Amino acid sequence: MTVDVRIAVGLAITALGLAFVAWRALFLFRLVASGQPAPGRFTDVGAQLKAELMDVFGQRKLLKRPGPGLAHFFTFWGFIVLFLTIIEAYGDLFSPTFGITGWPGLGFIEDFFAVAVLLALGTFTTIRIRQNPARRDRRSRFYGSHTRAAWFTLLMIFGVIATLLLYRGAQVVTGNFPYGKSWWPFASRALGAALMGLGKGAALNVETAMILGQILVIWGFFVFVLNSKHMHIFVSEPNVLFSRRPKALGPLGTTPDLDPEKMTEDTVFGTGLIGHLTWKQRLDLISCTECGRCQDQCPAWATDKPLSPKLVIMDLREHLFESASGLLAGQPMLPKPNEVPVAVGAAAEGAGASGGANGADAPAGKSLVPNVIAEDVLWSCTTCGACVEQCPVDIEHVDTIVDMRRYQVLIEAQFPSEANLMLRNVENRGDPWGLGSSQRSAWMEGLDFDIPVVDSTIPDDVEYLFWVGCAGALDERARRTTQAIARLLHQAGISFAVLGPRESCTGDPARRLGNEYLFQMQAQQNIETLQSAQVKKIVASCPHCFNSIAREYPALGGNFEVYHHTQLLEKLLEAGSLRPQVRLEQKVTYHDPCYLGRHNEVYDEPRGVLNHVPGVQLQEMHRCRNKGFCCGAGGSRMWLEEKIGTRINVNRTDEALGTGADVISTACPYCLIMLDDATKSRQAEGSAPESVRVMDVAQVLEQSLVAVGPGGGAAPTAGRSGQAGSTDQAEGDSGGAETGEVPET
Numbered sequence: 036m037t038v039d040v041r042i043a044v045g046l047a048i049t050a051l052g053l054a055f056v057a058w059r060a061l062f063l064f065r066l067v068a069s070g071q072p073a074p075g076r077f078t079d080v081g082a083q084l085k086a087e088l089m090d091v092f093g094q095r096k097l098l099k100r101p102g103p104g105l106a107h108f109f110t111f112w113g114f115i116v117l118f119l120t121i122i123e124a125y126g127d128l129f130s131p132t133f134g135i136t137g138w139p140g141l142g143f144i145e146d147f148f149a150v151a152v153l154l155a156l157g158t159f160t161t162i163r164i165r166q167n168p169a170r171r172d173r174r175s176r177f178y179g180s181h182t183r184a185a186w187f188t189l190l191m192i193f194g195v196i197a198t199l200l201l202y203r204g205a206q207v208v209t210g211n212f213p214y215g216k217s218w219w220p221f222a223s224r225a226l227g228a229a230l231m232g233l234g235k236g237a238a239l240n241v242e243t244a245m246i247l248g249q250i251l252v253i254w255g256f257f258v259f260v261l262n263s264k265h266m267h268i269f270v271s272e273p274n275v276l277f278s279r280r281p282k283a284l285g286p287l288g289t290t291p292d293l294d295p296e297k298m299t300e301d302t303v304f305g306t307g308l309i310g311h312l313t314w315k316q317r318l319d320l321i322s323c324t325e326c327g328r329c330q331d332q333c334p335a336w337a338t339d340k341p342l343s344p345k346l347v348i349m350d351l352r353e354h355l356f357e358s359a360s361g362l363l364a365g366q367p368m369l370p371k372p373n374e375v376p377v378a379v380g381a382a383a384e385g386a387g388a389s390g391g392a393n394g395a396d397a398p399a400g401k402s403l404v405p406n407v408i409a410e411d412v413l414w415s416c417t418t419c420g421a422c423v424e425q426c427p428v429d430i431e432h433v434d435t436i437v438d439m440r441r442y443q444v445l446i447e448a449q450f451p452s453e454a455n456l457m458l459r460n461v462e463n464r465g466d467p468w469g470l471g472s473s474q475r476s477a478w479m480e481g482l483d484f485d486i487p488v489v490d491s492t493i494p495d496d497v498e499y500l501f502w503v504g505c506a507g508a509l510d511e512r513a514r515r516t517t518q519a520i521a522r523l524l525h526q527a528g529i530s531f532a533v534l535g536p537r538e539s540c541t542g543d544p545a546r547r548l549g550n551e552y553l554f555q556m557q558a559q560q561n562i563e564t565l566q567s568a569q570v571k572k573i574v575a576s577c578p579h580c581f582n583s584i585a586r587e588y589p590a591l592g593g594n595f596e597v598y599h600h601t602q603l604l605e606k607l608l609e610a611g612s613l614r615p616q617v618r619l620e621q622k623v624t625y626h627d628p629c630y631l632g633r634h635n636e637v638y639d640e641p642r643g644v645l646n647h648v649p650g651v652q653l654q655e656m657h658r659c660r661n662k663g664f665c666c667g668a669g670g671s672r673m674w675l676e677e678k679i680g681t682r683i684n685v686n687r688t689d690e691a692l693g694t695g696a697d698v699i700s701t702a703c704p705y706c707l708i709m710l711d712d713a714t715k716s717r718q719a720e721g722s723a724p725e726s727v728r729v730m731d732v733a734q735v736l737e738q739s740l741v742a743v744g745p746g747g748g749a750a751p752t753a754g755r756s757g758q759a760g761s762t763d764q765a766e767g768d769s770g771g772a773e774t775g776e777v778p779e780t
């Protein structure tokens with residue numbers, strides 16, 4: 036083939052490839068850019084660039100699994116470095132001896148990455164062959180992924196490297212190799228030696244064919260990638276760049292102003308149609324690699340529920356592409372003028388309301404729930420954040436799931452009926468059980484010291500406001516923790532006060548369920564109370580309260596210095612204000628509450644408290660710290676029945692019992708209730724030792740300071756149902772709780 040023909044063929048392939056790539060890239064850009072606004076994506080450029088460096092260029096998250104992580108690392112960097120060889124291939128079209136430089140060091144780097152990518156391909160192939168038989172098994176992280184496309188991609192990457200090494204090997208024979216006789220480009224040299232028998236004429240044909248072959252494979256690869264799930268190769272970089280910082284898992288966004296006076300017909304409440312997704316959520320969808328790391332860690336999926344965060348993203352992505360022509364043609368995708376939130380002014384009614392404003396046949400597109408995402412999928416999420424934490428491309432699943440819940444609650448009034456009582460209790464009585472403010476101080480009975488109750492402003496000599504939380508004030512088991520914390524703070528000489536009857540639910544359960552209106556009502560009320568009391572520093576015992584006040588109230592104007600009790604206790608232990616002395620000689624395992632650990636990265640302090648207790652042997656569970664497994668109560672699941680699959684709290688408790696621990700410790704009242712329930716059920720079955728106890732780390736610590744009894748005064752057992760005096764789940768939405776009657780104890 037003459038040089039002219041070689042150039043013509045090479046440029047023709049390039050022009051065709053470029054045209055397809057540009058057309059597809061423009062389509063994807065328009066599809067993403069036409070999404071709803073996503074405020075706050077450009078506010079912390081330093082953190083965004085740092086994440087890009089660490090997670091994209093450093094492959095930080097992927098390297099947590101060393102085998103596939105290293106393979107990904109070398110493939111990613113191989114793509115960048117081997118871009119130089121593509122330039123060289125184009126140069127060779129025009130001048131057969133072209134090289135960016137004749138420096139053998141560059142030849143070595145190129146060959147090194149070519150071989151590294153081949154080894155990485157071997158690793159991916161081995162992983163996929165091993166996982167393939169299990170592909171239809173729910174336990175495989177590739178369950179539901181498009182594995183055929185993955186095989187084809189591996190084949191194409193192999194094609195890129197094979198043509199590269201072959202044309203360089205042939206160049207060694209023809210004398211066109213730009214790195215002279217040096218053996219630094221070791222792979223090309225070795226291949227050249229193997230091809231030496233061809234003779235110069237045949238080698239020249241191989242060289243030409245492989246250069247054109249490489250150009251063809253590269254453009255074919257680009258076109259294929261942009262039309263498959265492998266488009267993540269190009270779109271995951273901006274997705275990481277624009278994810279929430281400092282980490283993708285964080286405070287939920289506030290919906291538009293919920294003041295009815297300020298609503299317009301364009302106001303969107305949550306996500307009900309594909310057109311409601313923000314541009315960042317659309318970018319999330321097309322960035323998914325289908326690696327299944329999220330699915331692998333999801334407690335709902337692990338307990339045989341229908342929810343897989345990966346499949347949620349894949350199903351939404353499929354629907355996004357199905358709807359693309361309509362979206363790009365500007366079809367109306369916003370709520371119609373009559374779509375006012377049904378929950379404004381009252382907690383929304385539960386399931387039973389029939390037919391939403393955007394039915395499946397609505398011209399604006401089909402409703403996401405249940406047409407794209409089944410109801411059982413949507414309501415199975417505990418918002419534990421394991422999916423976001425694991426996702427190598429920083430997809431924010433929790434935000435999208437809660438946005439869909441918001442639409443279901445605020446617009447469609449479709450949600451599990453058993454949550455209705457909890458919402459009404461929070462709205463009318465200020466706590467999920469409906470016990471009312473009069474019961475909020477009962478936990479203090481039995482303490483042998485007084486705690487100031489703030490009725491106007493917090494006294495100058497009081498440092499902390501102790502935010503007790505609904506469970507801490509009203510549930511019998513959680514009250515024991517509250518009392519232990521109070522005694523420990525008192526013993527350490529910390530001055531603190533409580534709001535008593537002025538404290539109200541932070542709104543967390545309503546928010547995770549999707550009732551943003553009720554959350555904002557509660558939040559505004561609490562912020563006003565705290566500001567009018569001139570509170571500056573808060574210590575909270577419930578991670579959900581801690582997360583709401585510290586991370587979510589600032590968006591509504593509430594800025595306070597908030598500590599979790601384990602953070603404060605650890606500080607007091609370090610300072611010597613608390614000196615545990617009694618040896619406990621107990622094996623203790625610690626369960627990370629999701630809203631303390633993953634959501635707020637408080638991992639060390641609770642363990643620090645336990646490590647200060649003499650005799651305690653801390654035994655970690657396999658799933659711990661950022662890989663901790665949810666107790667099943669988050670995402671307002673505490674208030675919903677768990678009818679599908681196995682119970683999450685039992686799954687977690689079995690793991691804790693498997694450590695042989697004497698004590699299962701935690702730092703959240705809801706985790707405590709869930710784990711305690713599961714432990715008791717295992718003990719009743721005879722499959723767990725009677726001696727195992729579930730305790731907050733504060734209670735473990737207190738045992739080492741003083742000999743304590745079973746706790747303070749008698750208290751009602753609030754349970755999980757929203758019905759006072761019951762530990763069972765709600766049978767319906769009627770009952771005495773709404774009356775706020777305090778049950779006899």
Ligand code: SF4
Nearest residue numbers: 333416417419420422
């Ligand atoms: S937040 Fe937790 S429960 Fe929800 S999808 Fe993610 S991993 Fe699953």
Ligand code: SF4
Nearest residue numbers: 323324326327329426
């Ligand atoms: S971890 Fe992220 S990239 Fe992987 S399947 Fe889940 S959503 Fe997709």
